[in-house]
Amino acid sequence: MQLTNLDNRTVSESLAHFSVAGTMLYDPSMQNAGQAATAALTILESMSIAIQFPNRAARQQPRRTPWIPSAAEWMNLRLISHKADVSPLRYPGGKRKLAVLVGQIFARAQTKPQLLVEPFAGGASVAISLLEAGFVENIALSDADELVASFWKTVFSDQAEELARMVKRTKVSISERKRIIASRPRTTLNLAFKCLFMNRTSFSGILHDNAGVVGGKKQRSEYKIGCRFNQERLAQRIRTLSALRHRVTFVECQSYEQTIAMVVAMESTQRAPETVFWYFDPPFFERADRLYRKVFKDADHITFRNWLGCIPGHFVLSYDDVKASAELYGDDPRLMRLGMQYVGGAASERPLVSELIISDLMPNGGTKISINHKTRSVLNANTTRRNRR
Numbered sequence: 001m002q003l004t005n006l007d008n009r010t011v012s013e014s015l016a017h018f019s020v021a022g023t024m025l026y027d028p029s030m031q032n033a034g035q036a037a038t039a040a041l042t043i044l045e046s047m048s049i050a051i052q053f054p055n056r057a058a059r060q061q062p063r064r065t066p067w068i069p070s071a072a073e074w075m076n077l078r079l080i081s082h083k084a085d086v087s088p089l090r091y092p093g094g095k096r097k098l099a100v101l102v103g104q105i106f107a108r109a110q111t112k113p114q115l116l117v118e119p120f121a122g123g124a125s126v127a128i129s130l131l132e133a134g135f136v137e138n139i140a141l142s143d144a145d146e147l148v149a150s151f152w153k154t155v156f157s158d159q160a161e162e163l164a165r166m167v168k169r170t171k172v173s174i175s176e177r178k179r180i181i182a183s184r185p186r187t188t189l190n191l192a193f194k195c196l197f198m199n200r201t202s203f204s205g206i207l208h209d210n211a212g213v214v215g216g217k218k219q220r221s222e223y224k225i226g227c228r229f230n231q232e233r234l235a236q237r238i239r240t241l242s243a244l245r246h247r248v249t250f251v252e253c254q255s256y257e258q259t260i261a262m263v264v265a266m267e268s269t270q271r272a273p274e275t276v277f278w279y280f281d282p283p284f285f286e287r288a289d290r291l292y293r294k295v296f297k298d299a300d301h302i303t304f305r306n307w308l309g310c311i312p313g314h315f316v317l318s319y320d321d322v323k324a325s326a327e328l329y330g331d332d333p334r335l336m337r338l339g340m341q342y343v344g345g346a347a348s349e350r351p352l353v354s355e356l357i358i359s360d361l362m363p364n365g366g367t368k369i370s371i372n373h374k375t376r377s378v379l380n381a382n383t384t385r386r387n388r389r
C-alpha cells in the first residue's frame with residue numbers, strides 16, 4: 001500500500017477509506033480465507049491508487065466553466081429516453097425512464113461528465129440515452145453476465161456489422177430458439193447474438209435457458225415468437241449505436257468491484273476525479289434470481305454499500321424499494337423515493353413500483369424532481385424509516 005501521498009488528503013478522507021476497507025476485510029460474508037485474501041488484495045490495490053487523489057495538484061486546477069444543459073438539450077434527452085428501442089435489449093428492470101432524472105441529478109454538479117460508468121449495465125439504456133443526447137462525453141459499461149457483456153462488446157466493436165447481418169439473416173422460430181438455447185457459443189460475436197435472440201424471444205427479456213417463449217410453446221397467442229424481433233429495426237439500431245464506439249471507453253465482463261478498481265486506476269480519474277460519474281443499478285433485493293443470471297446474495301448488498309463510500313466522482317444509485325433495501329439505506333439523508341413503471345414485459349404486467357434513489361449530489365434527498373413520461377413524480381422523499389413502515 002502506498003501511503004506516500006497521505007499528507008495530501010485530509011484526515012477524514014483518509015479515515016473514510018480505511019474504515020470502508022476495514023469493514024470489508026472483516027465482512028462476515030467472506031466464506032473462506034482465500035476469498036477474504038482476494039477481496040483484501042483488491043481493496044488494498046484500489047486503495048493504494050485511491051489514496052493518491054484528490055491531491056493538491058488536482059485541487060489547485062483552474063475551475064471549469066459550469067456546464068448547464070440548454071432547454072433544447074433537455075428536450076432531446078427526453079425524446080431519446082422515451083423511445084422504447086433506445087436499447088436493443090428489452091431488459092428486465094430496465095431503467096430507460098430514469099435517464100432524465102439521472103441527467104437532472106448529474107447536471108447539479110455543473111460539470112459535464114467525461115466518463116459515465118454503468119457497472120451493472122444490463123440494457124444500458126441510461127448510459128446510452130445520456131450518451132446520445134450529449135449529456136456525457138464517454139461511457140464505460142460492464143456486467144458480470146457474459147451474454148450481456150458480449151452483446152455490448154460486439155455492438156461497440158468492428159464486429160457490429162456482422163452482428164447486424166446475423167440479426168437480419170436469422171429465422172425467428174421455435175426450433176431456432178431451441179437450437180440457440182442448446183448452443184454454447186465460444187466467440188464474443190456468437191454470445192452477443194445468443195443474448196439478443198434470447199432477450200427478444202423470451203418473456204420479459206429474461207435470459208435464463210428455461211425462460212418462457214414469447215407467444216407460448218404452442219404459439220397460440222396472437223403475439224408470436226417474432227413479434228419483438230423486428231429484424232430490420234434491430235439491425236439498424238445496432239449500426240447506429242456502433243457509430244458511437246469512439247465514445248465508449250471500455251466494455252468488460254466483470255464484477256462491479258473490478259470495474260471500480262479499473263476506473264480508479266485510470267489516469268483521467270486521478271487527474272480529474274470530479275468528472276467521473278457512476279450510475280449503479282444493482283440486481284434487485286427480491287426476485288432477482290428469476291430475472292437475471294447473475295445476482296447478489298444478501299451479504300453482497302452490504303459489501304456494495306461499503307464500496308459506495310470510496311468511489312471517486314459522483315454517483316446515482318437506484319434500488320428496488322423493499323424492506324431489505326430500506327434497512328440498508330433508509331437512514332441515508334440522500335435518499336429519495338419515486339414511483340415508476342419498469343420497462344420490459346407487457347404493459348398490463350407493469351405495476352407502479354417504488355424505487356429508491358440515492359446520490360451524493362442530492363445531500364438532502366429530493367422532493368421536487370419529477371421524471372415526466374408516464375412515471376409519477378417523487379412519492380415521498382426524506383421519510384424516516386419509522387414513518388414508512
Ligand SMILES: C[S@@+](CC[C@H](N)C(=O)[O-])C[C@H]1O[C@@H](n2cnc3c(N)ncnc32)[C@H](O)[C@@H]1O
Pocket residue numbers: 091092093094095096119120121122123124125126142143144145148254255256257281282283284292293294295296
Ligand atoms: C437491475 S439489472 C441492470 C439493469 C439496467 N440498469 C437496465 O436499465 O437495463 C442488474 C445487472 O447487474 C448484473 N450483475 C449481477 N451481479 C453483478 C456483479 N457482481 N457485478 C456486475 N454486474 C452484476 C446482472 O447481470 C444484471 O444485468
